[in-house]
Amino acid sequence: MKKTITLLFTVLVGYAQAQTADSVTIRKIYDEALANGKSYDWLRYMTKQIGPRLSGSAGAQKAVDWTKQLMEKEGFDRVFLQDVMVPHWVRGAKEVAYIQNGKQKMTVPIAALGGSIATGPKGVEAGVIEVKSFPELRALGPDKVKGKIVFYNRPMDPTKINTFEAYGGAVDQRANGATEAAKLGAVGAIVRSMTNVRDDNPHVGGMRYGTGVPLIPTAAISTNAADLLSKSLAENPNLTFYFKQNCETLPDAKSYNVVGEIKGSDKPDEIIVVGGHLDSWDLAEGAHDDGAGCVQSIEVLRIMKALGIKPKRTIRAVMFMNEENGLRGGVQYADLAKKNNEKHIAAVESDNGGFTPRGFGIVGTPDQRAKVMPWKPLLAPYGLLEIGAGGGGADIGPLAQLGTVLFGFKPDSQRYFDYHHTTVDKFETVSQRELELGAASMAALVYLLDQYGL
Numbered sequence: 001m002k003k004t005i006t007l008l009f010t011v012l013v014g015y016a017q018a019q020t021a022d023s024v025t026i027r028k029i030y031d032e033a034l035a036n037g038k039s040y041d042w043l044r045y046m047t048k049q050i051g052p053r054l055s056g057s058a059g060a061q062k063a064v065d066w067t068k069q070l071m072e073k074e075g076f077d078r079v080f081l082q083d084v085m086v087p088h089w090v091r092g093a094k095e096v097a098y099i100q101n102g103k104q105k106m107t108v109p110i111a112a113l114g115g116s117i118a119t120g121p122k123g124v125e126a127g128v129i130e131v132k133s134f135p136e137l138r139a140l141g142p143d144k145v146k147g148k149i150v151f152y153n154r155p156m157d158p159t160k161i162n163t164f165e166a167y168g169g170a171v172d173q174r175a176n177g178a179t180e181a182a183k184l185g186a187v188g189a190i191v192r193s194m195t196n197v198r199d200d201n202p203h204v205g206g207m208r209y210g211t212g213v214p215l216i217p218t219a220a221i222s223t224n225a226a227d228l229l230s231k232s233l234a235e236n237p238n239l240t241f242y243f244k245q246n247c248e249t250l251p252d253a254k255s256y257n258v259v260g261e262i263k264g265s266d267k268p269d270e271i272i273v274v275g276g277h278l279d280s281w282d283l284a285e286g287a288h289d290d291g292a293g294c295v296q297s298i299e300v301l302r303i304m305k306a307l308g309i310k311p312k313r314t315i316r317a318v319m320f321m322n323e324e325n326g327l328r329g330g331v332q333y334a335d336l337a338k339k340n341n342e343k344h345i346a347a348v349e350s351d352n353g354g355f356t357p358r359g360f361g362i363v364g365t366p367d368q369r370a371k372v373m374p375w376k377p378l379l380a381p382y383g384l385l386e387i388g389a390g391g392g393g394a395d396i397g398p399l400a401q402l403g404t405v406l407f408g409f410k411p412d413s414q415r416y417f418d419y420h421h422t423t424v425d426k427f428e429t430v431s432q433r434e435l436e437l438g439a440a441s442m443a444a445l446v447y448l449l450d451q452y453g454l
């Protein structure tokens with residue numbers, strides 16, 4: 001009995017000492033990020049000197065070159081590119097749109113959705129059918145819809161506390177609206193922007209066409225203009241809507257994921273990934289989406305080096321290409337990991353904006369999640385209180401099939417969709433402090449994953 005008690009005591013003391021050592025290291029990680037952090041300067045460069053980075057664009061290539069050079073300059077053990085073919089969609093000349101209500105012509109802001117076809121040089125003009133859902137559209141049937149422009153006007157649910165949930169509840173209109181409308185003979189689809197704010201910015205994003213259905217042009221309309229169109233339709237159901245867009249899908253282009261690595265000292269074959277996506281929408285500087293996630297990921301490795309933390313496992317910062325309109329980079333990364341027989345124990349993604357950290361969502365088995373729970377007291381002092389089952393991230397998603405445990409960095413979500421996929425997703429909307437706290441949060445998690453595995 002005495003022996004057992006002694007053993008238990010030894011284990012407990014050991015555990016307490018480990019916790020103390022970990023809490024000291026995590027404190028140092030935050031100190032380094034907040035006193036000597038580089039992520040904010042890097043983000044300034046990425047947004048102001050490089051700017052929009054849609055797949056296949058010159059900006060995307062510049063971002064590849066620059067992040068590669070940056071990680072080399074930081075002295076990571078290995079920096080390399082992974083080839084990946086990506087979609088190459090271009091917007092062309094700025095869109096034109098107006099509501100023709102009797103003699104009154106009201107110009108409204110729209111932007112073609114990524115992947116959409118053009119309208120042709122004359123544009124499209126037609127009567128408008130407003131709906132809030134696909135069932136409502138189908139109930140109208142082809143008689144009412146044929147030859148019309150379908151206007152999807154279901155807002156993001158403002159009562160959802162997590163705005164990503166509200167986004168998830170509305171984004172089907174953007175992704176599949178054109179196809180559902182075309183099935184009933186519509187000639188175009190106009191979609192209310194995915195945001196809770198009333199503004200004049202069309203919020204763009206990806207869409208896809210279904211097979212065997214005619215392709216019709218589709219665009220996002222600003223929320224203010226969506227409200228105006230809805231109100232005008234209530235007054236005059238016979239008004240018409242005109243829009244012209246000039247976008248085009250070019251042949252796939254060659255691009256790259258950019259990977260920087262610190263080699264593990266003890267278990268170099270076990271890999272921990274921390275990443276974000278390098279591409280952004282063409283209208284946006286891509287500060288929150290996802291320049292923030294990229295610079296935070298590089299900062300995680302820089303912090304480890306600066307503090308002399310020698311990881312047991314190999315830590316990789318991955319800049320994924322083409323999250324926005326294809327996810328080819330994420331798929332390629334997982335394919336290569338499989339092909340090369342790499343063992344990825346965990347992947348952490350930051351793609352929810354550079355806002356105040358709240359926690360991490362975990363995709364893994366209950367046993368794997370249970371292993372993370374003892375770390376909660378170490379992370380709680382830094383505001384990381386929401387740690388549990390949740391979303392990982394689009395780019396790291398394909399790694400799940402290899403048994404990798406996924407972690408989605410969760411910052412506060414309240415302002416994300418104010419800026420999402422618009423011209424206002426700018427450097428100026430990112431707080432240096434919030435960005436740095438995010439980088440430190442990710443570094444603390446990566447440190448613990450490296451110490452204890454999963």
Ligand SMILES: [Zn+2]
Nearest residue numbers: 289290323351
């Ligand atoms: Zn993103």
